[in-house]
Each structure stands twice: as C-alpha cells, then as structure tokens.
Amino acid sequence: MAPAGQARRGFSFQEDNLASPADSYHAAPLKIVEYPDPRLRAKNKRIGTFDESLKKLADEMFDVMYKTDGIGLSAPQVGMNIQLMVFNPVGERGEGEEIVLVNPVVHKSSKNTFSYNEGCLSFPGIYADVVRPASVKIDARDINGARFRVNLSGLPARIFQHEFDHLQGMLFFDRMTEDVLDSIRSELKALEKKYEDLTGQPSPENIDNYKQRQQFAAGFSRT
Template identity: 70%
Template structure:
C-alpha cells in the first residue's frame, strides 16, 4: 500500500466546495490521501523529464453536431451492479457524449460508481460501460468519508508548465503500473450533479486523478502517454489482456500493443 500523502487544502479551491456531491467534510487545513487508487494508483517519483506529454485525443470520426453529441436516455441507461470494462474493450476508445439531463437516474449512476471505487479514488463513466462525460472521485478513498466529487462535462481551462512523473495504474488495466508524465496542476470547468457550472483549480494528487479520468473521457488510455521505454516494460501484460479479451469474447482484439509504434495524440487539453 502506498504511504499516505498529505496535501494542503488549497489543492481544492474554495469555489469547488458548494458544488461537491458531499457526504462529509474534510479537515479544514489538510486533505489526506491514504488509500490506493482503484482507477489510478499513484506513487511519487523523484524523477522528472523535460518533455511534457499533454494530451487530448483528436476526434477520430470528424466533428459531430452539438445535438448529436448529447447523451440520450438510452445512453444513460445502466444495469446494476456496474462492472469494470477492461482493455482492450472498444468502449474505452468510443466517443463520450455530453450530459444535459440532471435527474434521479444520473444521481443513481453516480452513487453506484462510487460503490465501484470503495477502495480507490477515481473512476470515469466509460470504465463502467457508459460513454458519457462523467467522472467521480473521492480523495480520501473511503465510501462515506471525505468529499465525493462529481465532475460532469469537464473541460480543462489551464494547465501548468511544470510536469511530474508518477507511477499510475488503472482499474481497466488490473495489476499494471507504470510511469506517466503529467502537468502538476490544472484549472477546470465542469458541472456538478445538479447541472450547476463551476470552476476549480487542482494540484498534486487531485490534479493527477482528474487528468487520468479526463483522458478516459477523451478515449485516451494511460499507456498512450508513456514513453516507448516505459511501454516496453508492460507490453507483455497488455498483450495478456488482449488475449483475455479474445478468449472471453471470441473476437479479435480491437487493438494490439505489439503493432503500436507511438500513438499520436493532440498536444494540449481542449475546452470544446
């Protein structure tokens, strides 16, 4: 288990506080992250590189109209209990639609997503088979404790030039951990569970968790950001997941890391 990480409460700006899907109140001066993230397991690394891998995936099928990108009731329909979608399921690469309906069904979906990460920190909707722009995380990592944060239709407003190398993992890649370089802080715009707009600045671990989950909403997976050297260290494990998918579905893997040269992603975070 990772050692506890202590961060000042300024990591979550005051503008976020009224908009959280809140269960309890955090200590006023410190946030403690004392559990392993089930959506992204993080261990700080003393190493940093000069190059920054900042990404939002390019749209792969051209541009859709705003109307076409809005989630329908069918897009938000789900069966309980939710289950984790593992690589290389094509759901993880599919386009995710904007949410415009804020109702009891959405609140139930959010509640069940938190149930999936009872021992972790963050989760995106595509990871439970829902191709909509929704992520949840709880910095404390304990259901019923800390702030249960809901971000709907998030967009990145700014990100820091300073980057940090951390060891990440992901529920959709069970047992796989490797280094990923990301900006140290981000400023984001989003909607809360009731559809109210807000902005918040995140740094350190909350920023890392957000970026990992935001990537999922863009169809970007954490190994897309890895250097070739780092990717090589987990290539066999990724191939094992591809084989697992084929054995389970009887279908060929929709992507193969063996044939991957270097997945190209657009530079910078988009706001559209």
C-alpha cells in the first residue's frame, strides 16, 4: 500500500495449499509486480516453514517497501504467491513499528466503515477512495510461526485490509464504487497497455470489460 495522496474467503488447510520451499524461493533484488500481472490474481499458499529464508524474504520486502515510499507490501506484489505481508504505518526505516503477518485470517470486522484515499505500489501514481471497516480482529502467525490474535484500528487496520485483499487475489479497485472506478479507468488502461508493450502479450485484464466482483461486495467473512 502507498500513503494516501502522495507520489510517494481464506484458504482451507488442505496440504495442496501449503507452500513448498520452492514457492518461497526468490532471487534478489525483489521487484514490484504491477497491474495487470496475473500473479496479482493468483492463489496464495499458506506458509508452513518458518526459517531463515522466510525472515530474509520479509526483510527484503521491507527494503522494497521503503525504497518505493510504501507503508505496506504483500508477497504477491513481489511475485511470491504465499501468504505473507509486511507493513509499517510510518513508512520510514528506523521509525514506527515493523509488522510481519503470516497466514492471516480475519476473525471479525467492525460494522463502522470509513473512506480513505488509497494508493498501491502495484498501481504507481494511482489514488482513489476505498470504503473499508474501521477496525478488524485478526488471527495470524509471526515470522517465527507463533500464533497470535490482535485488534487493529485506524491506519494499521486500513493497511492490513489492503494487503489482506492482495493475499486473496483482490485488488483495491475491486472495492471501489463505479463512479470512483470511472475516475481512474484511463490510468488502469494505461497500465494494461504498458504490460502489453513490455511483454508482447495481451493484457490478462481489461478494465473496459470489468464487472464488479460480487463475492467481495459484503466485505470480510470469518475464514
């Protein structure tokens, strides 16, 4: 997730949804995956191995996040389809609190909602209003594999929900109203063309043919 206004259903516990060491293999340096790269919509596997490789990946994700002026980053945004996110609401190395969440699930979300002008590192330079619950209660594991439950509110809750959506293969414009989406449609089309020019392949998404993802309309459910 990018700071506002600056240019700056979960998975089952089936074995086939568990990440292998190969799923978390990465070559440095990590790079931000931009829309409409299909890795942003791919299924993200649960992590079952908590080792030095995972810690190194989390550290490198923080490096990428800070270098790109972000405040949150999910593994699929760097091409890793596993359930890992990092964030720091302050967005500055050495300040605030660095948070790493592995295999997070939403236990409960508030009925109260608020709108916020969100940005996303996978959508460079694009900002638009998104309505989300004001607070969430989540279950997760830390970088060492220890289970915990925590309540988040305000900006930390907003960042978590944005990154959690990424882990579900959901993008921030999936939660926008039609009017808000229309306001950034031309920018999304430009990213689709950029993808086609760089890859020589047709864009896997076409915002002109986009239909709201009804399964996400109700927000979160317990997973």
